[in-house]
Amino acid sequence: MHHFDYRGGVLHAEDVAIPDIAAAIGTPFYCYSSATLERHYRVFADAFKGQPARICYSVKTNSNLAVVATLARQGAGADVVSEGELRRALAVGIPPEKIVFSGVGKTEGEMAFALETGIDQFNVESEPELELLSALAAARGLTARVAIRVNPDVDAKTHEKIATGKAENKFGISWKRAPAVYARAKDLPGIEASGIDVHIGSQLTDLAPFEAAFARVAGMIEELRAAGHQIAHIDLGGGLGIPYRGDNDIPPHPDEYAAMVKRTVGHLGCSLTFEPGRLIAGNAGILVSRVIYEKRGDDRAFLILDAAMNDLIRPTLYDAFHEIRAVAEPAGDAEQAVYDVVGPVCETGDFLARGRRLPRLQSGDLVAIMSAGAYGAVQASTYNTRPLVPEVMVRGDIFQEVRARPSYDAMLKQDIIPSWLD
Numbered sequence: 001m002h003h004f005d006y007r008g009g010v011l012h013a014e015d016v017a018i019p020d021i022a023a024a025i026g027t028p029f030y031c032y033s034s035a036t037l038e039r040h041y042r043v044f045a046d047a048f049k050g051q052p053a054r055i056c057y058s059v060k061t062n063s064n065l066a067v068v069a070t071l072a073r074q075g076a077g078a079d080v081v082s083e084g085e086l087r088r089a090l091a092v093g094i095p096p097e098k099i100v101f102s103g104v105g106k107t108e109g110e111m112a113f114a115l116e117t118g119i120d121q122f123n124v125e126s127e128p129e130l131e132l133l134s135a136l137a138a139a140r141g142l143t144a145r146v147a148i149r150v151n152p153d154v155d156a157k158t159h160e161k162i163a164t165g166k167a168e169n170k171f172g173i174s175w176k177r178a179p180a181v182y183a184r185a186k187d188l189p190g191i192e193a194s195g196i197d198v199h200i201g202s203q204l205t206d207l208a209p210f211e212a213a214f215a216r217v218a219g220m221i222e223e224l225r226a227a228g229h230q231i232a233h234i235d236l237g238g239g240l241g242i243p244y245r246g247d248n249d250i251p252p253h254p255d256e257y258a259a260m261v262k263r264t265v266g267h268l269g270c271s272l273t274f275e276p277g278r279l280i281a282g283n284a285g286i287l288v289s290r291v292i293y294e295k296r297g298d299d300r301a302f303l304i305l306d307a308a309m310n311d312l313i314r315p316t317l318y319d320a321f322h323e324i325r326a327v328a329e330p331a332g333d334a335e336q337a338v339y340d341v342v343g344p345v346c347e348t349g350d351f352l353a354r355g356r357r358l359p360r361l362q363s364g365d366l367v368a369i370m371s372a373g374a375y376g377a378v379q380a381s382t383y384n385t386r387p388l389v390p391e392v393m394v395r396g397d398i399f400q401e402v403r404a405r406p407s408y409d410a411m412l413k414q415d416i417i418p419s420w421l422d
C-alpha cells in the first residue's frame with residue numbers, strides 16, 4: 001500500500017499534486033512519501049510484536065538523510081555497508097547500539113571508525129576480515145560483537161544480480177567453514193562471536209528459500225552450541241520482495257514472513273535482527289519525468305523522457321519492471337500506444353520500459369515511474385553530464401526538496417584542469 005493515487009484526475013503524492021512539484025523544481029525528480037515509509041516500517045515492525053526483534057533499515061536502499069531520519073523517528077536502527085552509510089545513520093541520530101555493519105570489503109579505516117563509534121555488531125564475511133577486526137579491536141582495548149555471515153548455499157529464486165546466498169556468490173563464509181571460523185573467533189582477542197547472520201538476496205517473492213536458509217541457520221546454531229559456543233543473536237538480513245506490477249504479483253505479507261521466522265528459529269531463544277530495505281522504501285518513491293518527444297519509428301514507437309538510465313538503472317541492470325503512469329489520469333477510452341520508454345542517454349541500454357502499452361502521450365506530458373524508492377536515486381550517476389536528479393519528500397499537503405538539483409557550474413567545478421594545461 002502506498003500513497004500515490006489519482007485525485008480529481010491528477011496523480012498525487014499524499015495530498016500534493018505531482019504537477020505542482022514539477023512546476024516548482026522542474027523534472028525529472030524523485031518524490032518520496034513519508035506516510036508510505038512510516039506505514040511500511042510499522043507493518044514490518046508490527047509483524048514481529050511478540051518476538052525479540054529489532055529492525056535495522058538497510059541504508060543502501062535509499063540513503064537520503066530525510067528517508068533515514070524518517071525511519072529513525074519510527075525507532076529503526078541501521079544496516080550499513082560502508083563508512084559513508086554509517087556516517088549517514090549517525091548524522092540522523094541513530095544510536096550506535098542499533099547499527100550493524102555488513103559487507104564483504106570493510107577496510108581497516110572503516111572498521112576502526114566503526115569500532116570507535118561503538119556500533120553494535122559487525123557482520124563478518126571472511127576470515128581475513130575477522131583477523132583484522134580482532135587486531136583493531138584489541139589494539140584499542142575494545143571488544144567487537146560479531147555475527148558470522150554464513151552462506152547457506154540456497155537458491156533465492158530471484159534475479160541473478162541480486163542473489164547472494166549461493167556458494168558461487170562472494171557473500172558470507174562457506175557453510176562448511178563456519179564451525180572452524182567460530183572456533184578461531186573464540187581464540188581471538190577483541191572478538192565476541194555471539195551471533196550468526198544470513199542474507200540470501202533481494203526481491204524474494206516466495207518464503208521457501210528464506211525458510212530453507214533459516215532452517216540451516218537453526219541447525220548450525222545447534223551444532224555451534226554443542227561445540228560450546230554461546231550463540232545469542234541471529235541476523236536474518238533483508239530481502240522480502242514488493243509488488244512491482246500492482247495487484248498481479250503480491251509477495252508474502254510480513255505477517256506470513258514473521259510466522260515463518262518463528263517456526264524456524266523461534267525455539268532458539270535468540271534476539272533477532274532484520275535488515276529490510278526495499279520493503280520499506282521501494283513503493284514509497286516515484287520518479288517523475290516529462291515526455292520530451294513521442295517518436296514514431298518504422299516498427300515501434302518511442303517515448304523519449306527527460307529521465308534516463310543514469311537516473312534509474314534498474315530496468316537495464318536487473319531487467320526490472322516499473323509500472324509507468326501518466327500523471328494526468330487517462331480517460332477510460334483514451335487512445336493507447338505501445339512504447340519503448342527511453343531516455344536521452346547515448347546507450348542502447350538506456351530504457352525504462354520496453355513494449356509498454358500506455359495511453360498515447362505527447363511532448364510536455366508528465367509520467368510517473370512507480371516503485372522507484374529503492375535502489376533508484378542511490379544508484380544514479382551523472383553519465384552524459386546529466387545533473388543528479390533532485391529528491392523531494394512529501395508529508396501530507398507539504399513537500400520539500402531533500403536534495404537539490406546541482407547546477408552545471410557546481411558539476412563542472414568538481415573537475416580540475418591540471419596546471420600544465422593552464
Ligand SMILES: *Cc1c(COP(=O)(O)O)cnc(C)c1O
Binds near residue numbers: 079239276279374
Ligand atoms: C541489500 C541488503 C539488504 C537489504 O535488502 P532488501 O532486499 O532491500 O531488503 C539487507 N542486508 C544486506 C546485507 C544487504 O546487502
